[in-house]
Amino acid sequence: MEGSIFTGIGNGTQVDGKVVQTFQKSFVQVQDILDQNRLLINEINQNHESKIPDNLSRNVGLIRELNNNIRRVVDLYADLSTSFTKSMEVSSEGESAGTLRSDGKTSQKRIRSG
Numbered sequence: 001m002e003g004s005i006f007t008g009i010g011n012g013t014q015v016d017g018k019v020v021q022t023f024q025k026s027f028v029q030v031q032d033i034l035d036q037n038r039l040l041i042n043e044i045n046q047n048h049e050s051k052i053p054d055n056l057s058r059n060v061g062l063i064r065e066l067n068n069n070i071r072r073v074v075d076l077y078a079d080l081s082t083s084f085t086k087s088m089e090v091s092s093e094g095e096s097a098g099t100l101r102s103d104g105k106t107s108q109k110r111i112r113s114g
Contacts, residue, residue: 019087026080033069033076040066 044062047055 016087019083022083023080026076030073030076033073037066037069040069 040062044059044066047059047062
């Protein structure tokens with residue numbers, strides 16, 4: 001599937017297989033960070049409930065780590081949004097203007113509806 005083109009959106013827009021792989025990789029990264037955040041939140045809650053001074057002090061670092069993870073998730077989603085927008089722009093340009101062949105001439109692509 002790598003490098004292949006397939007219809008991946010309900011309106012018949014073609015999506016490059018590499019784009020889909022990039023999305024999948026990003027979503028796996030996001031899920032890993034969210035899983036880590038769940039563990040951090042559990043530990044923060046346990047430390048808070050214990051009211052032990054050392055545990056409460058440890059929460060400062062854990063909360064910083066949690067905040068950094070949230071920033072990373074936001075950045076990953078922003079990158080995904082940008083990538084998706086660019087891929088849709090490229091796809092729609094190909095649909096409306098045709099594609100440029102190696103001989104410099106344009107050829108119109110016909111998109112088949114499924």
